[in-house]
Structure formats: structure tokens, C-alpha cells
Amino acid sequence: QVQLVESGGGLVQPGGSLRLSCAASGFTFSSYSMMWYRRAPGKERELVAEITTTGDRTNYANSVKGRFTISRDNDKNTFYLQMNNLKPEDTAVYYCSAYNVYRGRHWGQGTQVTVSS
Numbered sequence: 750q751v752q753l754v755e756s757g758g759g760l761v762q763p764g765g766s767l768r769l770s771c772a773a774s775g776f777t778f779s780s781y782s783m784m785w786y787r788r789a790p791g792k793e794r795e796l797v798a799e800i801t802t803t804g805d806r807t808n809y810a811n812s813v814k815g816r817f818t819i820s821r822d823n824d825k826n827t828f829y830l831q832m833n834n835l836k837p838e839d840t841a842v843y844y845c846s847a848y849n850v851y852r853g854r855h856w857g858q859g860t861q862v863t864v865s866s
Contacts, residue, residue, distance in 0.1 A: 758860030
């Protein structure tokens, strides 16, 4: 059974940091590119960051460049999103996703991140 389980969300003050984790099981993790998406209230889902199967390339939304870092550990079947200098506009439900061009896409259940003083 395919599972993606996010953790690490919560409430943080502006300027603070959080680290999201996504633990994968039920599929060959190292064969999938991994992404973090987010959906803020009243807005469409947005791709935040993505990382290739080996972790050699990453890509970020302009709104998070220089503040967020995506990484993965293929030995642990886990990937991460380090979020620094958080802003109120980063408030959203964050979803992890795995994608393989031949096998399709899997989604996590989401974790809430709230940035507020």
C-alpha cells in the first residue's frame, strides 16, 4: 500500500523556521521525483519545490527561493522541506507528492503550516 505521511507542520511566528518531513512506503522511493505543494485558503494549489530522483537538481517557486530547501534521503525513504524566514503568506496546507512518468503520482494527506504572531 502506497503511503506518504507528512509531519512537522504547526504554528510559527513570522521569521521562524519549520522542517517538514514526508515518509514514503509502498513504492520504490528512489525512482520518483518528489515535490512539495501547498494550498492556501482561497487559492489554487501551488508547486513549492521539487527534487529529482537522485537529489542532484532542485527547483523552487519564486516566492520561496532563498528561504526554503528541499532535500531527500533515499536510504530512509524520506524527503524534507526546510522552511526558514517564514512569512504569513506561507500559511497553507502543505502536501508532499511523488511522481514517476511511468507509474503516476502519489499524494500525502497534508500538514497545516500557520505563520502568525
